[in-house]
Amino acid sequence: MANILVLIETSSTGGIKASAPGLIGAAAQLGTPVAVVAAAPGTGAAVAGELGRLGAAHVYVAEGEDAGRILAQPQLVALTAAVSAYAPAAVLISNSTESREVAGRLAIRTGGAVAADAVNVRSEDGRIVAVHSVFGGDYTTESWVRDGLTIITIRPGSIQERAAAATAELTVAPLAAADFPAAIIEQVHEAGADTGRPALRGATKVVSGGRGLGSKDNFVLVEQLADALGAAVGASRAAVDAGYVPQSYQVGQTGVAVSPQLYVALGISGAIQHRAGMQTSKTIVAINKDEDSPIFEVADFGIVGDVFTVVPQLIEAINAHQLTAAH
Amino acid sequence: MKIVVLVKQVPDTYEDRKIDLSSGLLDRDASDIVPDEINERALESALRYKDGQKATEIVVLTMGPDSATKTLRKMLSMGADSAIHIVDDALAASDMVQTARVLAAAIQRGGFDLVLAGNESTDGRGGVVPAMVAEILGLPLLPSLDALELEAGSVSGTCSIDGGSLSVRAPLPAVVSVTERSAEARFPNFKGIMMAKRKPVETMDRASLDLGTAAVAASVVGSATKRPARAAGTKIIDDGTAAQELAGFLASNRLI
Numbered sequence: 001m002a003n004i005l006v007l008i009e010t011s012s013t014g015g016i017k018a019s020a021p022g023l024i025g026a027a028a029q030l031g032t033p034v035a036v037v038a039a040a041p042g043t044g045a046a047v048a049g050e051l052g053r054l055g056a057a058h059v060y061v062a063e064g065e066d067a068g069r070i071l072a073q074p075q076l077v078a079l080t081a082a083v084s085a086y087a088p089a090a091v092l093i094s095n096s097t098e099s100r101e102v103a104g105r106l107a108i109r110t111g112g113a114v115a116a117d118a119v120n121v122r123s124e125d126g127r128i129v130a131v132h133s134v135f136g137g138d139y140t141t142e143s144w145v146r147d148g149l150t151i152i153t154i155r156p157g158s159i160q161e162r163a164a165a166a167t168a169e170l171t172v173a174p175l176a177a178a179d180f181p182a183a184i185i186e187q188v189h190e191a192g193a194d195t196g197r198p199a200l201r202g203a204t205k206v207v208s209g210g211r212g213l214g215s216k217d218n219f220v221l222v223e224q225l226a227d228a229l230g231a232a233v234g235a236s237r238a239a240v241d242a243g244y245v246p247q248s249y250q251v252g253q254t255g256v257a258v259s260p261q262l263y264v265a266l267g268i269s270g271a272i273q274h275r276a277g278m279q280t281s282k283t284i285v286a287i288n289k290d291e292d293s294p295i296f297e298v299a300d301f302g303i304v305g306d307v308f309t310v311v312p313q314l315i316e317a318i319n320a321h322q323l324t325a326a327h
Numbered sequence: 328m329k330i331v332v333l334v335k336q337v338p339d340t341y342e343d344r345k346i347d348l349s350s351g352l353l354d355r356d357a358s359d360i361v362p363d364e365i366n367e368r369a370l371e372s373a374l375r376y377k378d379g380q381k382a383t384e385i386v387v388l389t390m391g392p393d394s395a396t397k398t399l400r401k402m403l404s405m406g407a408d409s410a411i412h413i414v415d416d417a418l419a420a421s422d423m424v425q426t427a428r429v430l431a432a433a434i435q436r437g438g439f440d441l442v443l444a445g446n447e448s449t450d451g452r453g454g455v456v457p458a459m460v461a462e463i464l465g466l467p468l469l470p471s472l473d474a475l476e477l478e479a480g481s482v483s484g485t486c487s488i489d490g491g492s493l494s495v496r497a498p499l500p501a502v503v504s505v506t507e508r509s510a511e512a513r514f515p516n517f518k519g520i521m522m523a524k525r526k527p528v529e530t531m532d533r534a535s536l537d538l539g540t541a542a543v544a545a546s547v548v549g550s551a552t553k554r555p556a557r558a559a560g561t562k563i564i565d566d567g568t569a570a571q572e573l574a575g576f577l578a579s580n581r582l583i
Binding site for chain 2: 009011012017018019071072095096097098100101102103104105107108109111112113114115116117129134135137138139140141142143144145146147148149153156180181182183184185186187188189190191199201205229247248253254255261262271272273276279280283284285291296297298299300301302303304305306309310311313314316317318320321322
């Protein structure tokens with residue numbers, strides 16, 4: 001089977017980020033997963049065991065002082081070396097802020113091209129095909145790379161498949177020096193106090209609030225329902241613009257695109273830009289006092305009513321159900 | 328300081344956007360075509376620097392069909408000094424590698440200290456063109472900055488990543504891409520609109536750029552299918568029991 005390289009993202013403390021299982025899972029659909037990591041000196045071996053459990057057959061670690069200190073170059077240099085060593089049929093990279101830079105540069109450096117923001121991959125007649133969900137899920141397109149290395153960026157949280165655990169064969173190599181002026185990481189800021197809620201991107205349940213909540217204080221209602229459901233919290237652009245929550249909560253065309261099992265929209269009218277970020281959700285529930293809100297056009301279950309009345313009752317009913325189920 | 332701002336015209340996200348199912352490419356006639364909002368924010372970042380440093384020169388650069396002139400005029404009316412429009416039918420349906428090669432070749436012709444771009448367009452959402460341009464030019468990239476600080480000799484800013492954010496810095500010349508969280512764009516005023524009519528727009532075709540003739544890899548679109556319209560489900564008006572009904576619906580779908 002052909003080798004498929006996967007770029008492993010690591011945190012500032014060297015831990016493996018949450019994108020790894022999906023990337024390795026996708027690689028296993030196409031061939032033999034080879035995990036590539038840029039790591040600080042002496043830390044590579046520590047990650048090999050976990051990457052093997054995630055399904056990597058080989059782990060290639062490039063160790064050097066630049067890892068974690070310089071943006072993108074260590075990963076680029078490590079991947080370029082691994083492309084020479086493993087002659088892969090494809091390289092899979094998370095479509096995240098830090099990693100997609102590596103994808104773009106790798107394409108230029110190796111004479112490849114990028115199939116961007118794939119939500120699935122498959123192998124067909126010896127060709128690797130990337131599947132994309134575009135215009136907010138209105139269309140599904142397929143693409144592939146011709147005349148060069150296939151590089152695919154994968155939308156975080158989109159791949160459900162997981163690879164069978166393997167015993168990874170570890171290769172540790174020195175990280176080659178940077179070869180263009182560097183973007184320096186001056187400081188890493190860890191996210192603020194952990195709310196204990198799942199991250200919006202990749203969450204299986206999402207509860208979002210809109211302008212209908214009326215104020216920042218009232219937005220707590222959205223959080224309460226989210227906690228009752230074990231869901232992540234999102235918001236419409238209108239709620240973000242009104243200052244109820246930070247922009248990182250925004251679901252939509254210009255925010256995070258989510259595709260959870262359950263999406264609950266509270267006080268959200270459902271402007272086309274919002275729907276572009278959530279309409280591929282498996283089940284959509286909407287509660288809004290305006291009967292004519294476009295959100296009801298895509299809702300599997302819609303309630304025309306006051307969120308301040310319905311949501312507390314709903315939380316009570318969910319808690320009651322969970323108590324019954326527990327007995 | 329000379330700043331090149333990369334711009335793109337895209338279908339308006341406030342309307343339905345369509346893809347031609349036979350070619351898998353954007354149906355340009357189906358929606359209004361507007362400057363991508365993210366590019367206006369990139370230009371705004373450049374303009375804010377120019378507000379304090381009058382000697383700054385801002386050039387907007389696009390590759391696109393004839394109609395992209397409208398997008399360039401809007402950017403000029405906001406305050407850019409001149410525009411470059413690469414227009415050539417041979418470049419239609421270019422993938423990201425091809426687009427980056429064309430943009431980089433045009434950037435190299437004129438000299439620059441900083442290249443500013445949006446982090447991803449609202450139509451393609453590929454998000455790798457700025458990185459490709461940086462790689463071709465042999466320059467650092469500060470990707471997806473929420474805010475940027477430009478000084479003589481260096482640029483710095485903050486980018487959000489999963490689990491936090493990074494403070495990053497690069498020497499000039501450099502490439503920077505900005506996010507939706509960056510500078511809110513100004514509206515063109517009357518004076519700006521009048522002045523834009525007299526500002527130079529240079530057009531170029533593929534042949535006027537030094538691109539070589541070697542075949543390069545490309546990403547090609549194979550097929551496109553439209554998702555069936557989502558059917559609306561149950562809609563009830565709350566009479567005091569709606570929350571119970573919804574809880575029942577969630578339970579029967581094993582969602583609670």
